[in-house]
Amino acid sequence: MSAVAWIAVGSLAAWGWLLLGQGFFWRTDQRLPTGHARVEPAVWPRVAVVVPARDEAEVLPLSLPSLLVQDYPGEAEVLLVDDGSTDGTGKLAGDLAARYGGLPLTVTSPGEPEPGWTGKLWALRHGIALARAREGGGPDFLLLTDADIAHEPDSLRLLVAAAVGNELDLVSQMARLRVASGWERLVVPAFVYFFAQLYPFRWINRRRRPRATAAAGGCVLLRTETAERARVPESIRQAVIDDVSLARAVRRAGGRIWLGLADRVDSVRPYPHLGDLWRMVSRSAYAQLRHNPLVLAGTVIGLAVVYLAPPVALAAGLFGGDGTAGWAGGLAWAVMAGTYLPMLHYYRQPLWLAPTLPLTALLYLLMTVDSAVQHYRGRGAAWKGRTYARPDPRPDPRPEAAPDR
Structure with a gap:
């Protein structure tokens, strides 16, 4: 198999795990009782x-x-x-x-x-x-x-x-x-x-x-x-x-x-505007990754393989004759879009937006990288005129965990 096909198969396997093994995260039924x-x-x-x-x-x-x-x-x-x-x-x-x-x-x-x-x-x-x-x-x-x-x-x-x-x-x-x-x-x-x-x-x-x-x-x-x-x-x-x-x-x-x-x-x-959303995400994205360059690199690779590879692999199958890449990428993209449908329904948005998730993931990837760049420029975690530096790594005294009640 080609390298693209191997990546597509890996992406499909990842989506199989996300569908069934990640706490059914894509379902939207966790609501307060009424x-x-x-x-x-x-x-x-x-x-x-x-x-x-x-x-x-x-x-x-x-x-x-x-x-x-x-x-x-x-x-x-x-x-x-x-x-x-x-x-x-x-x-x-x-x-x-x-x-x-x-x-x-x-x-x-x-x-x-x-x-x-x-x-x-x-x-x-x-x-x-x-x-x-x-x-x-x-x-x-x-x-x-x-x-x-x-x-x-x-x-x-x-x-x-x-x-x-x-x-x-x-x-x-x-x-x-x-x-x-x-x-x-x-x-x-x-x-x-x-x-x-x-x-x-x-x-x-x-x-x-x-x-x-x-x-x-x-x-x-x-x-x-x-x-x-x-x-x-x-x-x-x-x-x-x-x-x-x-x-x-x-x-x-x-x-x-x-x-x-x-x-x-x-x-x-x-x-x-896109700039408003960009600032909302990028101001804390690198903090979510604990300001760790290795975690950032892993996140970028993970987003690329899981979200960006399926449409690329499908295109390789349709236009490049790579059949394995095509069916694996197409199936991975279909599973991805299917898991996005409940969230679109919750937000009362048209379901045809589901296949656009790779594009949105690309935007989030770029926002995350920009968050890291802004952090190293001393402008990370900026909000309404304030910029917060990386937290002191020394932990505060923590209360002892109590047993389950």
């Missing part, structure tokens, strides 16, 4: 909603009111932490609270982050400390949600019911990202697809011996007692990919975790 499947607590816990916000005046009118009008039977409040905004985010939040009413809102500002802290985690630290200092005791749960996340009125109720009913310490939903422009249609569903491939939700949600750990930072309900035991956010203060680091800290402290796709939580942040 309706009759939901068991509500007899006494609703107290909740503090902590919203870190930096220059979010554009999206805040679409997101903050959805938190203020939550239909939650228990006691709840919203703490918006204005992280050095220059666009009037804090004042706008107060104006929205006066207009919509609902849950009480506190707007606070922690000042510039201390050395060794990322901005979001510094803001969360301030908001969590403020919530815990309330008279009458701190909250039972913390809802950590980004300023661009809009919640349906029953979102908080569903999250708390899931946590209490299933004895979970962290419940996280991956918000449905905005898909409106052509570039968003091409890139956004694949972003969630790749994330689920890396962190299969079924593996994360296993009660015993979970094989993966992750969370989605836009919507995290966290038990306060567990946060204290895990020393969150102090123990992860340098993390650029804070959601995965948060989940790992909770699991090390013996906490139970659940992650799934959201039906009633949406991101309202627009990414209309």
Whole structure:
């Protein structure tokens, strides 16, 4: 066989494994229980909603009111932490609270982050400390949600019911990202697809011996007692990919975790142009690879073999007479496209986009390489005027893992 044929066969074998052996990552059925499947607590816990916000005046009118009008039977409040905004985010939040009413809102500002802290985690630290200092005791749960996340009125109720009913310490939903422009249609569903491939939700949600750990930072309900035991956010203060680091800290402290796709939580942040999406991915892609050049090289080779080789091999079969390369590449491409269909359906996108996944994978490959280039130029992990260096390799003292409950 030719070299192209061998690569195509290898790609087909890889897709056979991904289809059946990677936690059925391509399925989209990991959702919060609703309706009759939901068991509500007899006494609703107290909740503090902590919203870190930096220059979010554009999206805040679409997101903050959805938190203020939550239909939650228990006691709840919203703490918006204005992280050095220059666009009037804090004042706008107060104006929205006066207009919509609902849950009480506190707007606070922690000042510039201390050395060794990322901005979001510094803001969360301030908001969590403020919530815990309330008279009458701190909250039972913390809802950590980004300023661009809009919640349906029953979102908080569903999250708390899931946590209490299933004895979970962290419940996280991956918000449905905005898909409106052509570039968003091409890139956004694949972003969630790749994330689920890396962190299969079924593996994360296993009660015993979970094989993966992750969370989605836009919507995290966290038990306060567990946060204290895990020393969150102090123990992860340098993390650029804070959601995965948060989940790992909770699991090390013996906490139970659940992650799934959201039906009633949406991101309202627009990414209309390719450059917007490029910056979203590239700012943290190399951090995901632990800033390791060898891991980067392996990732590039893996993406090329798994995603790019099938269409190339099919073309070699059709136009170059390489029959083995053609059928192996075509079959691998068909399996690839088939695994992408559920995610396109979840995002309400046309299914004919499934065969374009190799093109999207090429874009992600280039974004990842660019992330590494920007890191070595000293511009890695840049976000809203801040650039974060590679974290200190010296580990913080970690809480001992508690046994399964």
